Amino acid sequence: MHRLTRDDIEQAAHQVYQVMPATAQYPWPLLAERLGCTVWVKHENHTPTGAFKVRGGITFMHWLKRTHPSARGIVTATRGNHGQSLALAARALGLRALIVVPEGNSVEKNQAMRGFGGEVVEWGRDFDEAREEAARLAQTHGLYLVPPFHTELVKGVATYALELFKAAPDLDTVYVPIGCGSGICGVIAARDALGLKTQVVGVVSTEAAAAKLSFEARAICETATANTFADGLAVRKPVPEAFAIYSAAAARIVSVGEEQIAEAMRVYYTDTHNLAEGAGAAALAALIQERDAMAGKRVGVILSGGNVDRAVYAGVIG
Template sequence: MYRLTHDDIEQAARQVYQVMPATAQYAWPLLAERLGCTVWVKHENHTPTGAFKVRGGITFMQWLKREHPHVNGIVTATRGNHGQSLALAASASGLRALIVVPEGNSIEKNNAMRGFGGEVVEYGRDFDEAREEAARLAKTQGLYLVPPFHTELVKGVATYGFELFKAVPDLDTVYVPIGCGSGICAVIAARDALGLQTEIVGVVSTEAMAAKLSFETGEIHETDSANTFADGLAVRRPIAEAFAMYRAGAARIVAVDDQAIAEAMRIYYTDTHNLAEGAGAAALAALIQERERMEGKKVGVILSGGNVDRSVYASVIG
């Protein structure tokens, strides 16, 4: 298992900050009043793509240009935020970006990927089937297959953990949503690189429990479906490298249902006037679920993104 060093993350930060500034973390008073603890929100909804993934796209593309200079394009699978990240970074590097999404994917995320220069292909019933198609297209079209989890992606994403822990080094606990795992692994890596003792808690959907089941049994489990409206959590099978990192570095994994996630989206709006997509609100939903356990503590929650379709958000708020 690869461990990122302090220097690794600082080097990644220099690359990331050429494209975007550090995002803010705020302790919101109405959340504290509601939950009985200090709540620091890390605002990854305030990046150029509206989600944390952009950081990994920047560092991955720098690595790709260095290590594989003759590549003329990339292909990857996504539900949206990873794809926006790579479309932005690939286009800036003059590379083709082919993005495979499952059928019925978020219309607005698809449009955003196209806006950043990506070509979007719909295939399969879910993310896992889209991944298989991306691997096939890599071979038939001579493109570099970008996995959903890679050390260089984690390195870039770890910069947000670095920012949070340097601003608030005495956090007791941080809640992080888990999809393919780059977010939680990056927060663990940043904590360890800084030598902190903060407890890291992963968050999944009750409709996509693979990471939690795997964490609790010690071996990788796959679920038959991942039917949650929080598309960033909709993964049926953990990625082995990510699983190894969060199994070793997380304290526990909490599951929250779609109703709890929707309520957390509403609370973000009323208490902070911030827009959160489903996966982005999952960490707050988990804190609400564990509010008695966290009473009086200093807690971080990762608002990982705000890319939710207007119709979905209108339904949630309504």
């Protein structure tokens, strides 16, 4: 992927803002009191699809329309947020969106994808197997296969980081969850485009730690399973193009346990009255884990989404 410039990201923002406004970022006082540092939360749970992925969906579909004008539709694999973003953007262009999810995927995310016009197919035991089926369906139906990571997706996602850094340019550290990698790569791209020195820290679940293992080994590692309730983090193997970026430009990658993620979801509710899905709360969970090292600093956390099933959230909130 080529290095994105500020102009690249601002042009992407122009496309994004035709569909949605910029999201808010706030330095929540109760989080500061709890953690002993200034905590800026970037609220990607406030987008039209409830997650940051919509930005990349918008920019990707603009690119597809320009470069593949004869495309009849797209197919992709997802655990939910990526699929919602592409379904929304495809419908706006009158294109078919076929979305492959693993069996037993979030019922409410599946419903949301259908609500945005997507056709949902359940296949495989996890995201990685759903990706294989998406590739097969692309050939069968003559649809454009949208990968989980692409320059145009990162360009769109980087717009949220541009907003955050414009509002709070003096952040010492930003914590960002890692699934397929567009989020952390977008933050890195915006930081570098603005010439900032902010450290970017990736966050994974201990139950889906391939990105952390790969980062530490300096080579791509695959895990046998990715069984985390934070489904946006449930990836068994890093995407090579994304890994090439964050392995070189992230300060470190932190792993957090399932209960730590659940506690961060509760903290978001009590301290800010915001709903966070598991992946959306992971960055805060990592900050809570590293609170001593972050004492007195200015820290950003990416609340990447709020799409959690009611039954799951009820169990977490208790």
